[in-house]
Amino acid sequence: xxxxxxxxxxxxxxxxxxxxxxxxxxxxxxILMSLELMLNAANLSLVAFSRFRVDPSGLPNxxxxxxxxxxxxxxxxxxxVGLAILVALFRARETTDxxxxxxxxx
Amino acid sequence: MSPFxxxxxxxxxxxxxxAVVINRNPVASALSLVVSFLGLSALFMSxxxxxxxxxxxxxxxxxxxxxxxFIIMLLNLRAEVGRRINWLASAGGIAVAxxxxxxIFLVIDRFQPAAKAFPLLSRSPIDDVRNIGALLFSNYNxxxxxxxVLVLVATIxxxxxxxxxxx
Numbered sequence: 001x002x003x004x005x006x007x008x009x010x011x012x013x014x015x016x017x018x019x020x021x022x023x024x025x026x027x028x029x030x031i032l033m034s035l036e037l038m039l040n041a042a043n044l045s046l047v048a049f050s051r052f053r054v055d056p057s058g059l060p061n062x063x064x065x066x067x068x069x070x071x072x073x074x075x076x077x078x079x080x081v082g083l084a085i086l087v088a089l090f091r092a093r094e095t096t097d098x099x100x101x102x103x104x105x106x
Numbered sequence: 107m108s109p110f111x112x113x114x115x116x117x118x119x120x121x122x123x124x125a126v127v128i129n130r131n132p133v134a135s136a137l138s139l140v141v142s143f144l145g146l147s148a149l150f151m152s153x154x155x156x157x158x159x160x161x162x163x164x165x166x167x168x169x170x171x172x173x174x175x176f177i178i179m180l181l182n183l184r185a186e187v188g189r190r191i192n193w194l195a196s197a198g199g200i201a202v203a204x205x206x207x208x209x210i211f212l213v214i215d216r217f218q219p220a221a222k223a224f225p226l227l228s229r230s231p232i233d234d235v236r237n238i239g240a241l242l243f244s245n246y247n248x249x250x251x252x253x254x255v256l257v258l259v260a261t262i263x264x265x266x267x268x269x270x271x272x273x
Contacts, residue, residue, distance in 0.1 A: 002112045005220030010116045010149070012210035014123050016203050021127035023199030029132050029178060033139050036170065037123050040146055043158070051153040051224055058228025060154060062241050068158050069238065070246075072165055073253050077260035079170050083177045084267040090181050091270075 007048035015041035028089075028096045032082050039075045043068045112152060119145035132183050136174045143167050154227060156234045 014037060021034025050064035090096060125138035143166045150159035214220050242250055
């Protein structure tokens with residue numbers, strides 16, 4: 001029998017993997033991908049809670065799924081802006097390594 | 107929600123999620139991310155969230171991944187070679203991530219409802235998408251419009267950032 005805790009544990013491990021990616025990797029593109037992993041881990045726990053809290057009418061709690069919809073929209077916008085900044089940065093500095101981009105102004 | 111379907115897809119999601127971080131080649135990372143998101147979408151569908159599962163595939167595996175691969179190939183990024191690893195910083199990063207994981211495990215362990223199975227659903231007269239859409243256009247109408255403005259702002263920002271002269 002699969003419980004709510006199983007989904008939460010999968011979500012927690014996925015979040016930690018994304019967090020480790022943000023902490024460990026120096027390539028900006030991989031950091032953005034790890035951010036996506038973290039957002040999706042949060043989405044998984046939201047959907048699991050939505051399925052767990054069944055309304056009196058016997059339907060899942062759709063508020064959480066609407067929230068997931070908003071998270072996915074904002075994440076898509078964030079990726080677009082992040083990658084545009086990355087391209088602008090690459091034009092100026094020819095690098096995507098965070099170690100080479102340590103100054104605010106150049 | 108049978109265990110025979112849950113564990114394979116959960117493992118698929120986690121293994122390929124780890125591959126995103128471990129791979130040194132950005133193209134391999136992006137393709138691992140696609141597989142991880144497909145596994146995640148299967149988990150969403152196992153939770154009867156069909157709409158979320160479908161937009162997961164459409165938006166992430168479709169749009170976002172194409173954007174990532176496009177940028178990787180446009181900038182002609184290679185695998186990082188010859189850069190030595192700062193072991194102290196790596197150990198610190200892994201330690202913080204493991205501390206976070208232990209914390210999450212402890213919280214879930216204490217959380218009483220986590221040990222319960224999911225309650226049964228009654229059969230809905232209307233489908234998933236209509237339920238979410240009705241909620242989106244009634245209770246969440248204002249946030250929905252604000253998100254529309256956000257997407258517009260993001261579009262204008264991307265066009266502005268992509269101009270050759272940033273002044």
